[in-house]
Amino acid sequence: MINELIQKIEKKDAPIVVGLDPMMNYVPEHIQKKAFEEFGETLEGAAEAIYVYNKGIIDATYDLIPAVKPQIAMYEQFGIPGLMAYQKTCAYAKEKGLVIIGDVKRGDIGSTSAAYAVGHLGKVTVGGKQYAPFDEDFATVNPYLGTDGIQPFIDVCNENNKGIFVLVKTSNPSSGEFQDQLVDGKPLYELVAKKVVEWGEKCMGDVYSNIGSVVGATYPEMGKVLRKLMPKTYILVPGYGAQGGKAEDLVHYFNADGLGAIVNSSRGIIAAYKQEKYAGFGSENYADASRQAVIDMIADINGARAKA
Amino acid sequence: MINELIQKIEKKDAPIVVGLDPMMNYVPEHIQKKAFEEFGETLEGAAEAIYVYNKGIIDATYDLIPAVKPQIAMYEQFGIPGLMAYQKTCAYAKEKGLVIIGDVKRGDIGSTSAAYAVGHLGKVTVGGKQYAPFDEDFATVNPYLGTDGIQPFIDVCNENNKGIFVLVKTSNPSSGEFQDQLVDGKPLYELVAKKVVEWGEKCMGDVYSNIGSVVGATYPEMGKVLRKLMPKTYILVPGYGAQGGKAEDLVHYFNADGLGAIVNSSRGIIAAYKQEKYAGFGSENYADASRQAVIDMIADINGARAKA
Numbered sequence: 001m002i003n004e005l006i007q008k009i010e011k012k013d014a015p016i017v018v019g020l021d022p023m024m025n026y027v028p029e030h031i032q033k034k035a036f037e038e039f040g041e042t043l044e045g046a047a048e049a050i051y052v053y054n055k056g057i058i059d060a061t062y063d064l065i066p067a068v069k070p071q072i073a074m075y076e077q078f079g080i081p082g083l084m085a086y087q088k089t090c091a092y093a094k095e096k097g098l099v100i101i102g103d104v105k106r107g108d109i110g111s112t113s114a115a116y117a118v119g120h121l122g123k124v125t126v127g128g129k130q131y132a133p134f135d136e137d138f139a140t141v142n143p144y145l146g147t148d149g150i151q152p153f154i155d156v157c158n159e160n161n162k163g164i165f166v167l168v169k170t171s172n173p174s175s176g177e178f179q180d181q182l183v184d185g186k187p188l189y190e191l192v193a194k195k196v197v198e199w200g201e202k203c204m205g206d207v208y209s210n211i212g213s214v215v216g217a218t219y220p221e222m223g224k225v226l227r228k229l230m231p232k233t234y235i236l237v238p239g240y241g242a243q244g245g246k247a248e249d250l251v252h253y254f255n256a257d258g259l260g261a262i263v264n265s266s267r268g269i270i271a272a273y274k275q276e277k278y279a280g281f282g283s284e285n286y287a288d289a290s291r292q293a294v295i296d297m298i299a300d301i302n303g304a305r306a307k308a
Numbered sequence: 309m310i311n312e313l314i315q316k317i318e319k320k321d322a323p324i325v326v327g328l329d330p331m332m333n334y335v336p337e338h339i340q341k342k343a344f345e346e347f348g349e350t351l352e353g354a355a356e357a358i359y360v361y362n363k364g365i366i367d368a369t370y371d372l373i374p375a376v377k378p379q380i381a382m383y384e385q386f387g388i389p390g391l392m393a394y395q396k397t398c399a400y401a402k403e404k405g406l407v408i409i410g411d412v413k414r415g416d417i418g419s420t421s422a423a424y425a426v427g428h429l430g431k432v433t434v435g436g437k438q439y440a441p442f443d444e445d446f447a448t449v450n451p452y453l454g455t456d457g458i459q460p461f462i463d464v465c466n467e468n469n470k471g472i473f474v475l476v477k478t479s480n481p482s483s484g485e486f487q488d489q490l491v492d493g494k495p496l497y498e499l500v501a502k503k504v505v506e507w508g509e510k511c512m513g514d515v516y517s518n519i520g521s522v523v524g525a526t527y528p529e530m531g532k533v534l535r536k537l538m539p540k541t542y543i544l545v546p547g548y549g550a551q552g553g554k555a556e557d558l559v560h561y562f563n564a565d566g567l568g569a570i571v572n573s574s575r576g577i578i579a580a581y582k583q584e585k586y587a588g589f590g591s592e593n594y595a596d597a598s599r600q601a602v603i604d605m606i607a608d609i610n611g612a613r614a615k616a
Binding site: 021023024032036041042043045046071073074076077078079080082083084087105106107108109110111112113115116118119120124125126127128129131133134142143144145146147148149167170171172173174175176177178179181182183184188191192195 | 329331332340344349350351353354379381382384385386387388390391392395413414415416417418419420421423424426427428432433434435436437439441442450451452453454455456457475478479480481482483484485486487489490491492496499500503
């Protein structure tokens with residue numbers, strides 16, 4: 001699956017992914033109103049509102065971008081109807097030719113991790129039949145439980161041509177509490193990175209591995225080191241824009257081949273119409289604002305890379 | 309919520325929890341057959357089979373136990389219908405007076421962790437209304453992202469009288485890859501334990517905190533140390549039985565007050581009828597086998613504690 005992702009990144013010259021993390025207060029009034037009129041102020045109404053909102057953004061941006069990254073928590077909070085909106089969002093984005101990175105941050109052990117892997121990336125067997133319940137292309141995975149938690153994902157990725165991104169160094173302020181602790185003189189995240197490389201060798205694409213990593217844009221010096229430690233590992237980079245990561249900080253997340261990183265923006269794209277810069281679009285035209293924000297983000301990142 | 313859990317543990321003299329982790333090959337033939345006849349070999353059929361199976365086990369054991377711990381991965385693998393079965397299982401067990409420990413191992417940052425917390429333990433707002441989508445009493449949480457990932461859960465627990473169990477030292481063979489690494493001469497899991505104590509102070513019950521921990525039965529020496537490091541922290545103990553943890557190893561997971569630990573068994577209870585010891589029950593009477601296995605487990609654990 002990493003091959004397909006790279007192909008789309010190259011074709012569109014856009015090493016970015018749009019994070020579909022719909023907070024209800026991002027969803028324009030007119031969409032909420034219509035959904036609530038039809039379904040009431042219910043979980044179904046909320047789910048309809050976020051799906052319609054997502055669809056508008058996908059329609060306005062799919063020709064520019066290789067992938068979307070829906071954050072499942074934002075759907076799961078609305079229970080079963082929310083999770084149905086997650087599934088519909090994934091299916092719709094896939095229909096539009098996008099790679100789906102399910103930001104699910106799952107992780108458990110043995111048969112339990114296998115169940116997550118099968119549910120999100122593989123096929124589950126029921127009697128004599130098989131189903132692909134969520135069918136994302138990639139999933140994010142938490143490494144705290146070690147190889148026991150990752151191996152089942154590797155197996156499912158190999159069987160189904162899918163991939164994962166393992167959390168290495170996350171973008172949040174307190175990520176250092178555990179991740180930066182020194183182990184034999186090196187931060188824990190470097191040890192995780194080494195394991196990611198090992199796991200990655202068991203699940204290679206043509207040049208890069210199907211086992212990627214997550215390294216936050218907010219720690220550019222660490223990103224530079226991690227890029228070198230994991231030469232064949234794709235880096236999914238959260239934290240650009242709203243969280244403070246800048247394009248010039250991200251040039252070192254890429255390899256000399258121009259590949260190796262895909263930068264996520266969520267709020268900065270999907271709620272662009274709420275920023276002063278894009279306010280002229282108005283909430284009715286929120287999706288056009290998102291399109292412009294995508295164009296600006298690609299120019300920002302590719303511009304910084306050209307200068308570097 | 310820890311107060312309620314303790315009350316039920318004391319009333320039933322049973323510091324145990326039954327893990328509802330239904331693998332399809334645990335579900336007796338007659339239940340599968342009936343579900344598939346009604347719904348076909350579909351995700352709905354699988355979901356019906358595991359719900360009926362769970363219901364049988366709950367009906368046969370609820371008077372003996374304080375809590376159940378459904379493992380959401382086993383439901384999530386069957387997509388939306390599977391998650392509906394998870395929700396129905398939680399609701400049914402709650403109806404029977406049981407405390408629900410959702411083994412969801414979620415964990416993210418900021419507003420994303422808040423969304424998980426709200427979806428599983430709190431109430432989500434839709435327009436002028438509020439809903440409790442999954443409404444477990446406790447959830448398991450992964451600590452890799454630090455305080456940013458935990459604080460939103462603490463807030464929701466305080467608002468809704470709920471609790472969490474944070475992964476400290478997991479029961480699986482490779483848990484040491486990261487968790488045992490020495491940081492300033494002490495294993496990482498001890499550092500996580502110290503943070504759990506800190507977090508716990510912000511969310512106290514009467515004697516114990518609503519912020520508990522997970523420490524595997526398979527590492528009894530570490531459990532002994534962790535018990536002392538976290539005096540007011542309840543320990544949820546996976547790994548008893550099928551994974552190799554023995555009752556005599558677990559006596560040190562309890563405090564002198566006789567409290568402080570709750571031991572989980574999943575396969576050993578729910579698939580008891582598949583063991584030679586309980587084979588006499590037959591698959592038709594699988595729930596009676598589970599009841600006997602619960603009785604035996606309580607006797608085993610309380611017996612070891614009485615001897616210690």
